[in-house]
Every structure is written in structure tokens, then in C-alpha cells.
Amino acid sequence: MSMNRAYDFRVNWPINPAAPADSHEAKAPFVDNGSGPISPERYYSLDWMERERTRLWARVWNWAGRVEDIPEPGDFLNFRIGRESFIVIRGDDGVVRAFFNVCPHRGNRLLGGETGSLANGITCPFHNWRFAFDGTIEHVTDRETFRPEALCRDLNLGEVRCEIWEGFIFVNMDPDAPPLVEHLGPLPEHALPYRLADMRIIRRVQSVWEANWKVGVDGFAEAYHVHCIHPQILPVFNDYHSQIDLYPNGMTRAITKFAEESPRLESVELTPGLKAMMAEVGLDPETFEGTVADVRPAVQQAKRRRAGDLGLDWSAFLDGQLTDDWNYFIFPNILLGLHPEGANLLYFRPHPHDPRRFVFDVIILMHPQKDRSIRPPAYMGLPDDADLSGETPAETIVVDWREGGLGELFDQDSNLFTQIQEGVESLGFRGAILSGQEQRVGHFHAELDRYMGE
Ligand code: FES
Numbered sequence: 001m002s003m004n005r006a007y008d009f010r011v012n013w014p015i016n017p018a019a020p021a022d023s024h025e026a027k028a029p030f031v032d033n034g035s036g037p038i039s040p041e042r043y044y045s046l047d048w049m050e051r052e053r054t055r056l057w058a059r060v061w062n063w064a065g066r067v068e069d070i071p072e073p074g075d076f077l078n079f080r081i082g083r084e085s086f087i088v089i090r091g092d093d094g095v096v097r098a099f100f101n102v103c104p105h106r107g108n109r110l111l112g113g114e115t116g117s118l119a120n121g122i123t124c125p126f127h128n129w130r131f132a133f134d135g136t137i138e139h140v141t142d143r144e145t146f147r148p149e150a151l152c153r154d155l156n157l158g159e160v161r162c163e164i165w166e167g168f169i170f171v172n173m174d175p176d177a178p179p180l181v182e183h184l185g186p187l188p189e190h191a192l193p194y195r196l197a198d199m200r201i202i203r204r205v206q207s208v209w210e211a212n213w214k215v216g217v218d219g220f221a222e223a224y225h226v227h228c229i230h231p232q233i234l235p236v237f238n239d240y241h242s243q244i245d246l247y248p249n250g251m252t253r254a255i256t257k258f259a260e261e262s263p264r265l266e267s268v269e270l271t272p273g274l275k276a277m278m279a280e281v282g283l284d285p286e287t288f289e290g291t292v293a294d295v296r297p298a299v300q301q302a303k304r305r306r307a308g309d310l311g312l313d314w315s316a317f318l319d320g321q322l323t324d325d326w327n328y329f330i331f332p333n334i335l336l337g338l339h340p341e342g343a344n345l346l347y348f349r350p351h352p353h354d355p356r357r358f359v360f361d362v363i364i365l366m367h368p369q370k371d372r373s374i375r376p377p378a379y380m381g382l383p384d385d386a387d388l389s390g391e392t393p394a395e396t397i398v399v400d401w402r403e404g405g406l407g408e409l410f411d412q413d414s415n416l417f418t419q420i421q422e423g424v425e426s427l428g429f430r431g432a433i434l435s436g437q438e439q440r441v442g443h444f445h446a447e448l449d450r451y452m453g454e
């Protein structure tokens with residue numbers, strides 16, 4: 001496929017133009033978000049950041065953790081986003097609930113740490129008030145010293161909504177928000193073959209990057225920059241012919257082909273990158289008789305054969321899903337790349353106080369396995385010796401982005417994003433201009449603007 005065909009931004013590059021409308025690979029209808037510039041102050045203004053606190057973060061579904069991390073009554077995790085902190089805890093009845101991590105007495109934080117297990121309720125360290133796992137008040141220290149009317153107020157923990165999709169626990173501070181699965185639009189249906197509930201987090205690396213969280217979302221939501229910043233993957237990644245789909249509620253998807261080189265290269269013979277990708281799935285590049293364009297289908301067939309040999313049922317996957325990146329954006333801050341072997345979740349959270357920083361989690365989920373011959377796609381940056389058994393919860397590894405360690409691809413972006421943050425703050429910057437390749441960015445900001453009342 002050449003880059004020269006007339007480009008239609010309403011259509012871009014469907015992965016399978018013949019796909020029936022009910023197929024998971026069907027191209028979604030075009031959504032017109034206009035072509036106006038994106039106002040730059042959203043990336044640095046403290047005032048904008050404070051408005052996001054109430055207009056955005058307090059109204060959306062925020063991903064807090066995985067259910068397998070809190071299997072028993074009293075098991076909890078502490079989820080932080082911006083200046084908020086939530087206790088997500090399993091009750092004696094087995095139900096997972098979420099509460100503001102705030103004591104109703106004088107506002108102290110109840111629990112520190114990331115995760116843990118409690119035996120006798122939730123006790124505040126300030127004056128020893130105690131709450132049951134379902135948030136109800138159980139003990140007020142020196143109760144007789146309070147005026148009765150003071151204790152007539154609500155003494156229970158402030159509960160927030162908590163809903164679970166495929167093992168992912170989400171919380172929402174807005175009692176009127178639509179249900180989580182409704183917010184997720186086509187994703188719950190599209191994700192079924194991947195069995196995300198059975199996957200386990202096998203690696204979680206966290207770092208604080210020197211940019212606004214939206215610089216992060218924007219940067220990872222387009223492949224337009226790949227030829228400049230990550231040219232090393234062009235031999236195995238068709239950065240240009242992505243299918244981009246825009247859905248309701250700010251959700252977007254990009255399907256981008258792996259095992260197919262970028263049209264910017266136009267190789268006539270198999271390149272080392274393609275050969276390596278073939279070898280990974282047990283194909284011998286030296287005896288391969290096909291052309292460069294035949295590699296992707298050959299890799300798909302080889303992967304399907306090997307899955308069959310290993311007793312895995314991949315029959316629900318389309319061929320393209322075996323090689324390509326099917327990448328979903330869950331508004332406002334999750335990018336989820338789906339592959340049969342595992343998933344890559346990028347999580348962008350605002351810094352508590354600084355609009356010029358964000359907390360970035362790079363998370364790899366996989367189907368637990370002993371057989372090390374099944375690997376997640378190399379772009380995820382999983383170390384060779386990683387434990388794929390999923391038996392012990394993965395510790396969060398905190399790294400300094402300046403020292404690297406997130407994987408080559410991510411290390412390239414961390415440097416870039418610092419430069420973008422500086423540039424967008426210049427008085428000389430007039431606001432982003434988007435191509436059709438960057439439609440996901442435009443769709444994200446259009447939804448954000450609706451939340452912000454812009
Ligand atoms: S602030 Fe929690 S018991 Fe006083």
C-alpha cells in the first residue's frame with residue numbers, strides 16, 4: 001500500500017474494508033470534531049488543573065486496581081489520583097467497595113501504603129475511630145464527650161461508586177455518572193476474546209514525567225511521530241496505514257499493523273526486523289519464499305498454529321488480532337493495547353499539585369503461563385527474565401525517567417514530552433493543528449472540552 005493514494009480523513013485506512021458492520025474490525029462512522037486549534041493553557045494552567053479536579057476527575061470512572069489483588073475480606077488497596085485517595089476494600093460479604101480515604105472526624109487520612117489486609121475494621125490513627133469494611137462507624141472514642149447533635153451527623157465513611165469490568169476495579173465520585181460498562185461503549189464486547197479477567201499484571205513500572213498528563217495521552221494516541229522519534233520500529237510497524245475509530249464517550253481505537261513495514265521504507269527484500277519477527281514465531285526466514293508483504297499473513301498463520309500446538313483456543317480472534325496492535329482509549333486517561341498473549345495498559349494520572357508533571361504507569365498484563373515461548377509483543381519492553389506465572393502480584397517498580405528503564409520506546413518519549421511541555425508554554429505557540437492521523441487526539445480533547453464546559 002502506498003502513501004500516495006488520495007487521503008480521506010473521514011475514512012483513513014480500514015484494516016479490512018470488506019468487514020461486516022457487526023465485526024470487531026468494522027470501521028466506525030466518522031465523527032467530525034472540527035479542525036480548530038487546541039487551546040494550550042490546558043497543559044500548564046493551575047486554574048485549568050483545579051477545574052479538572054471537579055469537572056473531570058470527580059465525574060469519570062477512574063481505574064483503581066485489579067480484583068485479584070484483594071481476594072479476601074479486609075484486603076484493601078489504596079488508589080490515588082491527583083490529591084484524592086480511595087480505600088478499595090473487600091467486605092465480609094465479599095463485595096468490593098470504595099471509600100474516600102478520609103476520616104469523617106477531623107479529615108485525617110485513614111490508610112497509607114499501597115495495599116494490605118485488615119483484620120478488625122478500618123481504624124483511624126488520629127483518635128482511633130473505627131469503621132467496618134462496609135464503611136459504617138463502629139467505634140467513636142470517648143463518645144460521651146461529644147454533644148449528641150454533633151454525633152447525629154453522618155459518621156460513616158464517604159462511599160463512592162465502585163464497578164468492576166474484567167477484573168479492573170473502577171471508582172467514580174459522581175453518583176449520577178452512567179454505569180461503567182456504558183462508558184466503555186464497544187470495548188466490553190470487543191475485548192471478550194482476550195479474557196482480560198484471566199490476565200494478571202506481570203509488570204508495573206511507574207515514573208513521574210515532566211509534562212502535563214494530556215501531553216502524555218496525546219503523545220501515545222498517535223503514530224504520526226513514530227518515524228521521527230522511534231524510527232527503529234518502522235521495519236516491523238506500519239505507522240501510516242492505521243485504522244482509526246472514534247466512538248461515543250471519548251473512546252477511540254487505532255488498529256496498527258505489526259509484522260508489516262512502514263510504507264516510508266519500501267524494502268524489496270526481507271529486513272533484519274522482519275526476519276527477527278518471523279524467527280520469534282518459529283518461521284525460518286532463510287527458506288521463506290514470500291515477499292516483504294507476505295510476512296504479516298505468514299506470522300499470523302504461524303502464531304495460530306503454535307497456539308493450537310499449545311492447546312490455546314484462539315479461534316475467536318481475527319487474523320489481524322494475532323499480529324496487530326488493537327489499541328483502545330478509555331476516556332480520559334487509559335490506553336489499552338490488546339493482544340492474545342497479553343495487554344499493555346498505559347495509565348496517565350495528574351500530579352497532585354503540578355500541572356507540569358504526571359504520574360505514568362506502564363503496565364503489562366498477561367495470561368499466566370509456564371511456557372516461556374509465548375511472549376508479549378516486543379514493544380512492551382518486558383525483560384527476558386520476567387516471571388510470567390502470575391502467581392505473585394507484581395510490585396510497582398518506581399523509576400526516574402532520566403535514567404531510563406521503561407524500555408527503549410518509552411525512554412524516547414520521556415525525553416520528547418519534556419520538550420513538548422516547554423514548547424506548548426511558549427507565548428509563540430498558537431495551539432495544536434491536527435492531521436487525520438491524530439484524530440484520536442482531537443476526539444479526546446472534544447470530550448474533555450464537554451466535561452470542562454469549554
Ligand atoms: S481524625 Fe480520625 S479519629 Fe480523629
Ligand SMILES: [Fe+2]
Nearest residue numbers: 219229230413
Ligand atoms: Fe512515542
